Amino acid sequence: EAGVTQFPSHSVIEKGQTVTLRCDPISGHDNLYWYRRVMGKEIKFLLHFVKESKQDESGMPNNRFLAERTGGTYSTLKVQPAELEDSGVYFCASSPRVNTEAFFGQGTRLTVV
Amino acid sequence: GDSVTQMEGPVTLSEEAFLTINCTYTATGYPSLFWYVQYPGEGLQLLLKATKADDKGSNKGFEATYRKETTSFHLEKGSVQVSDSAVYFCALSGYNFNKFYFGSGTKLNVKP
Numbered sequence: 001e002a003g004v005t006q007f008p009s010h011s012v013i014e015k016g017q018t019v020t021l022r023c024d025p026i027s028g029h030d031n032l033y034w035y036r037r038v039m040g041k042e043i044k045f046l047l048h049f050v051k052e053s054k055q056d057e058s059g060m061p062n063n064r065f066l067a068e069r070t071g072g073t074y075s076t077l078k079v080q081p082a083e084l085e086d087s088g089v090y091f092c093a094s095s096p097r098v099n100t101e102a103f104f105g106q107g108t109r110l111t112v113v
Numbered sequence: 114g115d116s117v118t119q120m121e122g123p124v125t126l127s128e129e130a131f132l133t134i135n136c137t138y139t140a141t142g143y144p145s146l147f148w149y150v151q152y153p154g155e156g157l158q159l160l161l162k163a164t165k166a167d168d169k170g171s172n173k174g175f176e177a178t179y180r181k182e183t184t185s186f187h188l189e190k191g192s193v194q195v196s197d198s199a200v201y202f203c204a205l206s207g208y209n210f211n212k213f214y215f216g217s218g219t220k221l222n223v224k225p
Contacts, residue, residue: 043215104157
């Protein structure tokens with residue numbers, strides 16, 4: 001069974017550009033999470049989808065970040081326009097339901113120059 | 114709010130040495146505690162967990178005990194191997210595991 005897959009693995013963009021990160025959860029997992037690790041600091045929660053609905057988006061840093069999960073399958077996280085402080089590793093995770101282990105992807109390393 | 118503090122790295126050890134990575138937490142209620150590991154080029158993997166006070170999580174020779182009185186969840190291994198080189202993250206979550214609070218990670222380098 002395929003694990004959580006994230007695309008791209010690495011992205012380098014200029015300040016002011018737009019970047020879209022994609023996450024394909026494990027098939028059948030209703031819960032999808034986005035986290036990010038900035039500059040070697042702690043991994044921070046961004047948001048939680050249950051199917052296509054945003055259950056908790058309390059960790060989204062500002063309105064330059066937009067997450068979607070149309071159809072309740074894969075999810076995208078768009079950063080527009082990107083700023084230098086957005087650089088970091090963005091992790092996606094999925095779980096079949098709450099109260100169960102979440103499986104993480106390998107992360108997307110975003111570098112804004 | 115909830116938070117996790119873990120020792121800064123990197124930690125460099127020789128093969129077969131004893132490992133301790135300290136982790137303390139601040140939380141309301143009764144959190145579950147976790148250790149995740151990220152091997153080079155891979156995603157985060159659950160290493161072990163404990164869901165209530167005095168529980169001991171263990172896996173692959175690693176152990177950690179949920180200490181409510183000291184709000185700690187230190188990771189230990191009696192004899193590390195080169196293959197244990199990775200970044201280790203301590204984390205906590207509420208009862209339904211739907212939101213994790215992670216520490217900043219500790220990089221472990223094990224030399225032959």
